[in-house]
Amino acid sequence: MVFGLESYIENHYARALILLFLVFVVLKISVFIIERIIVRFTKKTSTTIDDIILNKTSRPVTLLILILGIRLALGELPYFTSNIDSLMWKITYSIIIVITGYILFVILDQIIARGWKKFAIKTKSRVDESLISIFHSILNVTWVLIVFLYLLSSWGVQIGPFLAGLGIAGLAVALALQPTLSNIFSGISIVMDKTVRVGDLVYLDAETKGKILKIGLRSTRIQTFDNELIIIPNSKLADSMIQNVALPEPKSRAVVPFSVSYGNDIDKVKKIILKEIKILSNVEKDPEPVVRFVEMANSSLNFKAYYFVDSFENRFASIDEANTKIYNALNKNGISIPFPQMDVHVKKD
Numbered sequence: 001m002v003f004g005l006e007s008y009i010e011n012h013y014a015r016a017l018i019l020l021f022l023v024f025v026v027l028k029i030s031v032f033i034i035e036r037i038i039v040r041f042t043k044k045t046s047t048t049i050d051d052i053i054l055n056k057t058s059r060p061v062t063l064l065i066l067i068l069g070i071r072l073a074l075g076e077l078p079y080f081t082s083n084i085d086s087l088m089w090k091i092t093y094s095i096i097i098v099i100t101g102y103i104l105f106v107i108l109d110q111i112i113a114r115g116w117k118k119f120a121i122k123t124k125s126r127v128d129e130s131l132i133s134i135f136h137s138i139l140n141v142t143w144v145l146i147v148f149l150y151l152l153s154s155w156g157v158q159i160g161p162f163l164a165g166l167g168i169a170g171l172a173v174a175l176a177l178q179p180t181l182s183n184i185f186s187g188i189s190i191v192m193d194k195t196v197r198v199g200d201l202v203y204l205d206a207e208t209k210g211k212i213l214k215i216g217l218r219s220t221r222i223q224t225f226d227n228e229l230i231i232i233p234n235s236k237l238a239d240s241m242i243q244n245v246a247l248p249e250p251k252s253r254a255v256v257p258f259s260v261s262y263g264n265d266i267d268k269v270k271k272i273i274l275k276e277i278k279i280l281s282n283v284e285k286d287p288e289p290v291v292r293f294v295e296m297a298n299s300s301l302n303f304k305a306y307y308f309v310d311s312f313e314n315r316f317a318s319i320d321e322a323n324t325k326i327y328n329a330l331n332k333n334g335i336s337i338p339f340p341q342m343d344v345h346v347k348k349d
Contacts, residue, residue, distance in 0.1 A: 023069035031061055056106045064099045067092060094151055101147035109139060138217065183218045187234035191215055196237075200246035201312050204232075245312045251284060252312035256322045259300035261336040266293050269303065272333055276325040277305050282318055284308040300338040 071092040112135070196202055196212055202222065203209040210224035220237050222230040245252060256277075260269055270291045277289040289307035296302075305326070309318045330337055 020069045020072070023072055024065055027065040027068065028062065031065065056110075057103045060099050060103050064096060064103075067095050067099070090155060093154055097151055097154065098147060101143065101150075105140075105143045108143075112139070183234040186238040187215055187217060187220070190220075190234060190238055195242060195247075196220075196244055197246070200244050203243040203245065204237075204240055208232075250311040250313075251308050252315045253306065253308050254315050254319050254322065256305040256319055256326065257294075257302065258305070258323075258326050258330075259297070259302050259338055260330065261338045262299075262301060264301065264335050266301065268333075269301075269330075269335060272329050272335070273303070273305055273326055276329045277307050277322060280307070280309075280318055280321055280325070282309045282311070282314040284310055299341065 071088065190196055196215070198212050198215060200212045201210070202212060208222070208230060210222040210230060213221040213223050213229075215234075219231050219233050222232065224230060258273070270293070274289060274291045277283065277291070283289065284307070287308060289305065291303055291305045294302050294304050305322065307322075309315050327337070
C-alpha cells in the first residue's frame with residue numbers, strides 16, 4: 001500500500017486510479033518546473049542544443065512518468081502474487097532502462113554532434129561534417145548493444161559467458177558480414193582520404209552523376225540532376241574512378257562554344273563577346289575570361305569562350321546566361337550566325 005490511501009478509499013480500483021493520477025500529476029509538475037528552470041538558465045546562451053534536447057526528451061520523460069504511475073497503481077490491486085509482482089517490477093524496470101537509455105543517447109548524441117560541428121566550422125572542413133553521419137550510426141549501434149546487455153543483466157542473465165560466446169561467434173559473424181564490414185571501412189577511408197564530401201558534385205561515369213547527400217555506414221547516397229536517388233555501396237565507390245567537380249576548390253570553369261559566318265572580323269567578335277563574358281553573374285576575375293578562335297569549319301568560324309565561376313553550383317546557370325548574352329550581342333552588332341545549309345549549283349549544257 002502506498003501513501004496510506006487504503007485508510008480513506010476502500011475500493012482497490014478507485015484507489016489505483018487515484019494513485020495513478022496523483023503520481024502522474026505530481027511528477028509531471030515537477031518535471032515542468034525543472035524544465036522551466038533549465039530554460040531560464042540557458043536562455044542567455046547562444047546555442048540551441050538545450051532546446052533540441054528538451055524537445056526530443058519531453059515525450060520519453062512523460063512516458064516514463066506514466067509507466068511509474070501505472071506500476072505503483074497496479075500495486076494497489078489485490079490479485080497480484082509475489083511472483084507476478086516480481087515479474088511486473090522486472091518488466092517495468094526494463095521499460096525504464098530502455099526509455100532512460102534513449103534519453104541519455106539523445107543528450108550524448110546532441111552534445112557530440114554539436115561539438116563536432118563547431119570544430120568543423122573552426123577548421124573550415126566539410127570532412128568533419130561527413131564523419132558525423134558515420135559516427136552517429138556507430139554510436140547508435142553501440143548504444144543499443146549496451147542497453148541490450150544491461151537488460152540481460154537485469155533479468156539475471158550472466159553476461160560474462162554470453163560475451164565469451166559472442167567473441168567466439170564473432171569470427172564466424174565477421175566472415176559472414178565481410179561485405180558489410182568492407183563497406184563500413186571503405187566509407188571511413190573515403191571520408192578520411194577527403195576524396196568526396198557531403199555536398200560535392202561527382203561524376204562516376206556518363207550515366208552516374210550528381211551531388212553527394214550522405215556518406216553512410218554502408219552506402220553513399222547521390223542525388224542526380226533529375227532529383228533521383230542513387231545508392232552506391234561504399235566499397236564500390238572506393239574502387240571507382242571519381243571525377244569530383246568540387247575539388248580541389250569550388251571554383252569551376254565553363255566553356256561556351258559559338259560560331260559566326262565567314263567574312264566577319266575575328267578581332268571584333270572576340271572583343272564583343274569578351275565584354276559580355278566579363279559582366280556575367282558569379283564570374284571570376286582570376287583567371288581572366290578569354291575568347292579563342294578555334295576552327296575554320298566548313299561553313300562557320302568557330303569560337304569558344306572560357307571563364308571561371310565562383311562555384312560549380314552556379315556553372316549551369318552561368319552557361320545559360322552566357323549563351324543568351326552572346327546571341328543578343330552578335331545580333332545587336334550585325335554579326336551573322338551561320339546555320340546548316342546546302343548550296344545546290346545547276347549546270348546547263
